[in-house]
Amino acid sequence: METPLNSSDASLAAALRRADISARLDASDVPFEQTQQFQDVLSAAHEFLLNRIEDQRIDLSSWARQTVVKYVETETASFVQEWRIPVNEAEMQKVAGALVRELTGFGPLDDLLQETDVEDILINGHEDVYVSRGGVLGRENIRFADNHHLLRIVRRILAPLGRRLDDSNPMVDARLPNGGRLNAIIEPLAVGGPCVSIRKFRKDPFTPDELLAKGSFDRAIRAFLEAAVLGRCNIIVSGGTSSGKTSLLNALASFVPATERVITVEDTAELSLHHPHVVRLESRLGSFDGEGAVSIRDLVRNSLRMRPDRIVVGEVRGNEVLEMLQAMNTGHDGSMSTIHANSPRDALYRMEMLAGFAGFQGSESSLRRQIASAVDFIIQIGRLGNGRRVVQSICEVTGVGDNVITTQDMYRHESFVDRDGRDTDRWMGLGLQPHTTKLEPFRQFLRQASGSLL
Numbered sequence: 001m002e003t004p005l006n007s008s009d010a011s012l013a014a015a016l017r018r019a020d021i022s023a024r025l026d027a028s029d030v031p032f033e034q035t036q037q038f039q040d041v042l043s044a045a046h047e048f049l050l051n052r053i054e055d056q057r058i059d060l061s062s063w064a065r066q067t068v069v070k071y072v073e074t075e076t077a078s079f080v081q082e083w084r085i086p087v088n089e090a091e092m093q094k095v096a097g098a099l100v101r102e103l104t105g106f107g108p109l110d111d112l113l114q115e116t117d118v119e120d121i122l123i124n125g126h127e128d129v130y131v132s133r134g135g136v137l138g139r140e141n142i143r144f145a146d147n148h149h150l151l152r153i154v155r156r157i158l159a160p161l162g163r164r165l166d167d168s169n170p171m172v173d174a175r176l177p178n179g180g181r182l183n184a185i186i187e188p189l190a191v192g193g194p195c196v197s198i199r200k201f202r203k204d205p206f207t208p209d210e211l212l213a214k215g216s217f218d219r220a221i222r223a224f225l226e227a228a229v230l231g232r233c234n235i236i237v238s239g240g241t242s243s244g245k246t247s248l249l250n251a252l253a254s255f256v257p258a259t260e261r262v263i264t265v266e267d268t269a270e271l272s273l274h275h276p277h278v279v280r281l282e283s284r285l286g287s288f289d290g291e292g293a294v295s296i297r298d299l300v301r302n303s304l305r306m307r308p309d310r311i312v313v314g315e316v317r318g319n320e321v322l323e324m325l326q327a328m329n330t331g332h333d334g335s336m337s338t339i340h341a342n343s344p345r346d347a348l349y350r351m352e353m354l355a356g357f358a359g360f361q362g363s364e365s366s367l368r369r370q371i372a373s374a375v376d377f378i379i380q381i382g383r384l385g386n387g388r389r390v391v392q393s394i395c396e397v398t399g400v401g402d403n404v405i406t407t408q409d410m411y412r413h414e415s416f417v418d419r420d421g422r423d424t425d426r427w428m429g430l431g432l433q434p435h436t437t438k439l440e441p442f443r444q445f446l447r448q449a450s451g452s453l454l
Contacts, residue, residue, distance in 0.1 A: 032090075038095070042098050043145050044079075045095055046102055048075075060103055065104060106156060107153045108129075108143065108153070117133045119133060120200070122196075123194070123195065123196040123198075125192055125195070126144035126149060135242070135389060157182060158172060161174050165184055170187075179270070181199045181201075181270065182196065205250035206247050206251055207254055208254060208255070210251075216244070216248070220446075221427055223448075224394065228439070229253075229255035231436075231441065233333070233334065235335075235375075235378075236338070236339055236378045237336070237337070237381060238339050238379065239338070239340070239380060239381040239382055241340070243381050244389030248391070249314075250272060253271070253275060253312060258275065260277065260309035260310060261309045262311075262312060263306055264280050264311075264313075266283070266314030267283050267315065268314075281303060296313070296318060296320040297320040303327075310334045314338065315338045315339065317339070325374045329374045344378040348371060351375075355371075365400070368400050368403065371405060372405050372406075377394060378407075391413060391427070392412075392413045393409055395407050410432060413425060
């Protein structure tokens with residue numbers, strides 16, 4: 001007479017029956033870790049291992065990683081032998097490696113989060129994972145066992161941050177300890193299953209010279225950007241999603257003299273300035289009834305009382321635009337920010353619209369005069385079809401004429417195919433002298449860099 005299985009053994013047996021069926025269905029050239037058999041074996045081995053850890057009263061968090069690896073490999077071999085799992089040595093090692101990531105890290109996301117070239121991780125349900133590298137988005141050969149597995153990993157990431165993701169709070173936006181950002185939304189709001197977006201940021205932001213080497217701009221523009229920052233010009237970096245606005249803003253801030261005090265204000269802290277005197281402020285969401293919320297506008301207003309030399313607003317997208325414009329107009333020259341817009345003209349329209357939504361009390365013409373007197377240059381950055389980010393134009397705001405904010409382009413990007421059939425970039429200096437007097441001390445410096453401008 002057979003001994004009846006307890007509930008834990010029964011679930012393991014069920015999982016292994018599914019794995020046996022999957023093994024026959026997955027008889028193809030698909031890598032083992034991409035098969036349903038792998039997911040079923042991993043799920044069963046994970047449950048087996050958790051039971052062993054509980055029975056042995058082991059605290060894995062107190063162990064060194066190498067000790068955990070050896071323990072998991074030993075227990076995985078025992079599991080494979082005891083349950084007669086039809087896997088070879090290499091496949092067993094892949095299962096053991098995945099178990100280590102499940103127990104000590106973030107499962108299938110572990111390697112991607114460690115990979116320096118990964119910019120974005122986009123998950124549309126447990127089987128659909130896309131990754132952006134170098135500005136190019138492609139499907140990744142990883143998956144989760146099911147949506148419950150995906151949610152377990154996401155909640156593990158959120159737990160130390162004090163954030164929740166459940167039926168009462170189906171959307172979450174959080175800053176990760178490594179400086180990245182996670183956004184997740186679950187059913188019923190996400191019809192096709194949990195959707196997770198993870199934006200990663202470099203630990204060491206790009207320097208101006210690195211962006212120059214990557215072809216984001218040429219030497220003349222690098223010199224112009226340096227002069228604009230040293231001359232305390234107010235700069236708006238405009239561009240679309242994932243166009244490189246934050247990277248360019250980080251690079252611009254590296255030109256700020258070390259003797260100045262810089263205060264950054266962000267919704268989610270993303271900036272990492274190469275500067276010795278930086279004060280970082282981050283907004284805070286309130287409770288369910290909004291109590292305790294601290295907005296970007298509150299922080300910008302408070303930063304004016306903190307003796308800033310320059311204020312850097314990570315992104316203008318709400319009523320904080322009024323405080324930022326007032327700061328730029330009242331002795332805080334050299335301030336910078338980014339804005340979502342497809343062109344410099346669109347960036348100006350967007351600032352007008354945001355100021356109107358914020359309750360600006362003056363006339364339309366007075367608002368435009370305030371914007372024109374506050375902003376010196378708008379740098380438009382964009383992502384090309386091959387994923388490269390380039391400065392597309394540098395536009396100077398010159399004033400107001402006929403109740404319209406007037407501008408002039410200083411540089412414009414052009415792409416062309418050379419004789420060898422290669423895509424080539426060039427930036428055309430349009431030969432116009434800037435209206436602002438802030439660049440007067442740098443006229444010779446700019447003339448030497450560009451050869452003709454100024």
